[in-house]
Amino acid sequence: MAQSRTVILQAMTVAHATPRLAERFRGFLPVVVDVETGGFNCETDALLEVAAIIIRMDEDGYVSPGETVSTHVVPFPGANLDPRSLEITGIDPTHPFRFALEEREALNMIFQPIRKALREHECQRAILVGHNAAFDLSFLNTAIKRTGVKRSPFHQFSAFDTVSLAGLAYGQTVLSRAVQAAGLSWNGSEAHSAVYDAERTAELFCRIVNRWKTLSEAFEGPDAMRALAHAGSDESSEPAPALEAAATDAAPVRD
Numbered sequence: 001m002a003q004s005r006t007v008i009l010q011a012m013t014v015a016h017a018t019p020r021l022a023e024r025f026r027g028f029l030p031v032v033v034d035v036e037t038g039g040f041n042c043e044t045d046a047l048l049e050v051a052a053i054i055i056r057m058d059e060d061g062y063v064s065p066g067e068t069v070s071t072h073v074v075p076f077p078g079a080n081l082d083p084r085s086l087e088i089t090g091i092d093p094t095h096p097f098r099f100a101l102e103e104r105e106a107l108n109m110i111f112q113p114i115r116k117a118l119r120e121h122e123c124q125r126a127i128l129v130g131h132n133a134a135f136d137l138s139f140l141n142t143a144i145k146r147t148g149v150k151r152s153p154f155h156q157f158s159a160f161d162t163v164s165l166a167g168l169a170y171g172q173t174v175l176s177r178a179v180q181a182a183g184l185s186w187n188g189s190e191a192h193s194a195v196y197d198a199e200r201t202a203e204l205f206c207r208i209v210n211r212w213k214t215l216s217e218a219f220e221g222p223d224a225m226r227a228l229a230h231a232g233s234d235e236s237s238e239p240a241p242a243l244e245a246a247a248t249d250a251a252p253v254r255d
Helices: 002-017 083-089 103-121 133-147 162-170 175-181 194-220 222-231 241-247
Strands: 028-037 047-057 063-072 125-130 154-161
Touching: 028 083, 028 103, 028 133, 028 154, 028 194, 047 103, 047 133, 047 194, 063 103, 063 194, 103 125, 103 133, 125 133, 125 194, 133 154, 154 162, 162 175, 162 194, 175 194
Parallel strands: 028 125, 125 154
Antiparallel strands: 028 047, 047 063
């Protein structure tokens, strides 16, 4: 009997010690979203492409980009298509091989894996992660309202913006520069595709979150205590290994 209690307690301890995505972001599931549009006005301009990437967390508490889901979207009736926007994105709304979905169908396709991940991770809501997130969220919310989609998985106004996060972490706010400052690759010829921009934004977000985790653990762990102990002495010492590792961004996304 005593042995059974011990096994149960050990199992509970392991389960409690395993990092949970829901706990890391206060019940929110981070989902990177990028949209390509026919202009800047979410009320009048067409939504043309959507890509979403669900963020995952491993057993050590490090985050990484999960699966990508994307679709081209048929412009809603009467939607404005600014030629300047189409020139930037390279999207031809009339191209027969776009295989675009009507707005409502496109949203349901994007939302299906997100709702599944919400249940899997026991999160209350998805929170949009984007570069200039207000832009992507405004087009998403307007399309949801326009199509009458019920129960959006996303929080209506809260978001994680990699513009602010990258400005804090790397002193860069333009996506291409922030990605490169983080030690990640950037291909300008692929930019302004919803999938490519979402993938780079997801990598950037994970790099910043994981960097923060590494730095936090370094300052709170035994290496930090040793570094602080040496700081008050006359002995010269090399930086603590964990602090030194956290200072570089040459490593993969999982810092």
